[in-house]
Amino acid sequence: AAARDLAGRHVVVSAGGTREPIDPVRFIGNRSSGMQGYALARTALARGARVTLVAANVTLPDPAGAEIVRTGSTREMRDAVLKAAADADAVVMAAAVADFRPADYEDVKIKKTPGAEPAPIHLVENPDILAELVRESRDVAGRVIVGFAAETHDVLENGRRKLARKGCDLLVVNQVGEHLAFGRPDNAAVILSADGAAVDVPRGSKEALSDVVWDLVAARMT
Numbered sequence: 001a002a003a004r005d006l007a008g009r010h011v012v013v014s015a016g017g018t019r020e021p022i023d024p025v026r027f028i029g030n031r032s033s034g035m036q037g038y039a040l041a042r043t044a045l046a047r048g049a050r051v052t053l054v055a056a057n058v059t060l061p062d063p064a065g066a067e068i069v070r071t072g073s074t075r076e077m078r079d080a081v082l083k084a085a086a087d088a089d090a091v092v093m094a095a096a097v098a099d100f101r102p103a104d105y106e107d108v109k110i111k112k113t114p115g116a117e118p119a120p121i122h123l124v125e126n127p128d129i130l131a132e133l134v135r136e137s138r139d140v141a142g143r144v145i146v147g148f149a150a151e152t153h154d155v156l157e158n159g160r161r162k163l164a165r166k167g168c169d170l171l172v173v174n175q176v177g178e179h180l181a182f183g184r185p186d187n188a189a190v191i192l193s194a195d196g197a198a199v200d201v202p203r204g205s206k207e208a209l210s211d212v213v214w215d216l217v218a219a220r221m222t
């Protein structure tokens, strides 16, 4: 990686996992720690970029020099990402975003009624931030948009299909499972690009993976 090759660039990174409230004390969430997104932010800062880090429910130390926007739910993250992306040269969606949210929010804690059936939680679809970003960036020359995909099986096949569906420039596909990726400092991935290339990143630190991502992003920025 060339030192300071992102100087003068504004990059937006999303990190962590969104939470969808059910009632004042409960939510639907996921296991994302935010480590990969924070590593992307730190490495971009080291390479000279201005970094906006849109974090959802992350408890890691703030990367010095990044502008941090804290969000909770997917809809909050959507607004923050689209706003920050307005003048961005690259956007990397490393956050684990909830695909669905409860249709209704109960503003008092849900109680159990002894002997009664539990009330079902109906779900509705969340906005797809990445897909929306791609649509909004269609006429923006040189903006590079990167998605992440966590797959448990048929990693390459599912990755290719997802890349085509989302329309982003690069898709970082990692294999997840009980002992892989989540909450761990290391990661391994295949980075697929819209032009058909695939770059294998062997197991290593999340910083090392981040640097490969920025190499590929920098090569595509105009």
Ligand code: C5P
Pocket: 074, 093, 094, 095, 096, 097, 098, 099, 126, 127, 128, 129, 130, 131, 146, 147, 148, 149, 150, 162
């Ligand atoms: O479809 P899937 O959730 O696997 O896609 C993962 C990629 O899409 C990630 O980059 C994630 O941040 C992004 N995403 C999004 N909005 C959603 C769901 C996923 O931006 N509602």
